[in-house]
Amino acid sequence: MNQDFSLEPLPLAGAFRIRHKVFADQRGMFKRIGCHQTLLDAGVDAQPRQVNCSMTPVKGTVRGMHYQMPPAAEVKIVNCFHGELFDVLIDLRPNSATFLQWHGERLSADSHTSLIVPKGFAHGFQALSDNVLMMYLNSTDYSPDLEGGLNPLDPTINVKWPLPVVGLSAKDGGREFIDSHFDGIPLVT
Numbered sequence: 001m002n003q004d005f006s007l008e009p010l011p012l013a014g015a016f017r018i019r020h021k022v023f024a025d026q027r028g029m030f031k032r033i034g035c036h037q038t039l040l041d042a043g044v045d046a047q048p049r050q051v052n053c054s055m056t057p058v059k060g061t062v063r064g065m066h067y068q069m070p071p072a073a074e075v076k077i078v079n080c081f082h083g084e085l086f087d088v089l090i091d092l093r094p095n096s097a098t099f100l101q102w103h104g105e106r107l108s109a110d111s112h113t114s115l116i117v118p119k120g121f122a123h124g125f126q127a128l129s130d131n132v133l134m135m136y137l138n139s140t141d142y143s144p145d146l147e148g149g150l151n152p153l154d155p156t157i158n159v160k161w162p163l164p165v166v167g168l169s170a171k172d173g174g175r176e177f178i179d180s181h182f183d184g185i186p187l188v189t
């Protein structure tokens with residue numbers, strides 16, 4: 001196993017936590033954010049095509065739950081570089097044993113962990129502090145025509161956000177709740 005950049009499976013198959021080894025000295029610290037070969041060895045092809053960041057100034061704000069439909073379905077590696085957040089993944093793969101289940105965990109500038117969001121998952125987060133700086137490695141180009149999302153307050157999914165939800169964008173807060181006809185993200189493998 002690569003000790004500098006190690007993968008821990010999450011309860012939703014195909015999703016991982018990355019634990020980043022921190023090299024600290026009198027100047028500060030260094031850590032590896034991406035490691036193509038380690039990811040490939042774990043069966044994850046996450047070669048980034050875009051690198052994005054967002055800054056969220058207000059605690060409690062939720063961004064999400066976002067995905068891209070095939071053929072623009074993407075793997076994302078999500079990092080927090082300032083502040084603290086509650087990161088949430090929802091499994092939307094129709095044939096998955098954990099279809100419509102969610103996983104959430106805290107990431108922070110000090111956790112030195114990041115999460116791998118596989119294709120076929122929705123992703124979002126809640127800021128648990130002010131001034132949350134988030135950085136994404138995206139395996140696919142941004143494709144607004146293939147963008148999809150779930151309402152973060154969808155009662156079927158029932159994400160337990162740690163704080164009262166504030167600050168939803170019109171796009172995120174305006175999404176209809178899913179019903180029994182929702183068939184997820186049909187991935188062609």
Ligand SMILES: Cc1cn([C@H]2C[C@H](O)[C@@H](COP(=O)(O)OP(=O)(O)O[C@H]3O[C@@H](C)C(=O)[C@@H](O)[C@H]3O)O2)c(=O)[nH]c1=O
Binds near residue numbers: 063066076124
């Ligand atoms: C996601 C994205 C947005 N944009 C533009 C569209 C819009 O005008 C502006 C803000 O977009 P959004 O409102 O979608 O930003 P935001 O809600 O922060 O979107 C992000 O949310 C989290 C949860 C994710 O998982 C990310 O992949 C991404 O979808 O930036 C791009 O140009 N490229 C991109 O890749």
